[in-house]
Amino acid sequence: MKIAVVAANGRVARKVIAEALSRGHEVAAFGRHAENNTQAKDYRQKDILDLTKEDLAGFDAVVDAFGAWTEETLPLHSTTTQHLADILSGTDTPLLIVGGAGSLYVDPEHKVQLFNTPDFPDAYKPLATAMGKALAELRKRTDVKWTYISPAADFQADGERTDKYILAGEEFTLNSNNESVISYADYAIAMVDEFEKGHHIQQRISVVRA
Numbered sequence: 074m075k076i077a078v079v080a081a082n083g084r085v086a087r088k089v090i091a092e093a094l095s096r097g098h099e100v101a102a103f104g105r106h107a108e109n110n111t112q113a114k115d116y117r118q119k120d121i122l123d124l125t126k127e128d129l130a131g132f133d134a135v136v137d138a139f140g141a142w143t144e145e146t147l148p149l150h151s152t153t154t155q156h157l158a159d160i161l162s163g164t165d166t167p168l169l170i171v172g173g174a175g176s177l178y179v180d181p182e183h184k185v186q187l188f189n190t191p192d193f194p195d196a197y198k199p200l201a202t203a204m205g206k207a208l209a210e211l212r213k214r215t216d217v218k219w220t221y222i223s224p225a226a227d228f229q230a231d232g233e234r235t236d237k238y239i240l241a242g243e244e245f246t247l248n249s250n251n252e253s254v255i256s257y258a259d260y261a262i263a264m265v266d267e268f269e270k271g272h273h274i275q276q277r278i279s280v281v282r283a
Contacts, residue, residue, distance in 0.1 A: 074133040086138035088261035134268040147203035172223040175201025177245040223279040225255040232256025237283035
């Protein structure tokens with residue numbers, strides 16, 4: 074498969090690229106900086122908001138690994154997601170998004186999200202709210218083959234690769250050890266599995282260490 078990874082120099086993106094390459098996929102990495110910090114040999118310097126239909130034409134899947142953390146840039150989660158959705162509108166190219174855990178539901182009725190619970194850290198609420206808004210706006214799109222993949226609450230950059238994960242849905246899920254944890258490496262495995270299989274079009278899924 075021919076895969077485009079956008080915002081490719083981020084840590085999650087680099088893990089996804091490495092996993093895809095290890096399986097023999099062809100990867101084009103798009104980043105706004107001149108330096109290529111990924112394993113992809115095909116690196117294209119271009120800001121996410123400058124990408125065009127022509128840039129992403131011919132790919133079998135597009136992975137959006139964009140991240141922003143400051144108060145000024147948090148709205149870009151919505152802006153960038155919608156920009157990529159507009160580019161891929163009406164095409165057969167899936168858009169897979171590296172999401173957040175804060176928007177997962179903690180009740181079967183899907184009325185209460187994790188970031189609205191009392192124990193959710195205040196420091197992460199702005200980011201979780203912004204990412205939740207981006208997901209809510211994405212749900213309105215029926216013209217794009219999107220899949221939103223939320224990690225576990227404890228998303229570990231340097232966590233162990235176990236090659237095992239639990240695939241869950243909209244609800245906050247704990248493993249047999251009563252933990253919500255996953256490493257970037259295992260998340261990348263789940264991401265590549267998803268664009269290879271494509272079973273969750275226009276759905277949000279979540280992953281946690283088995």
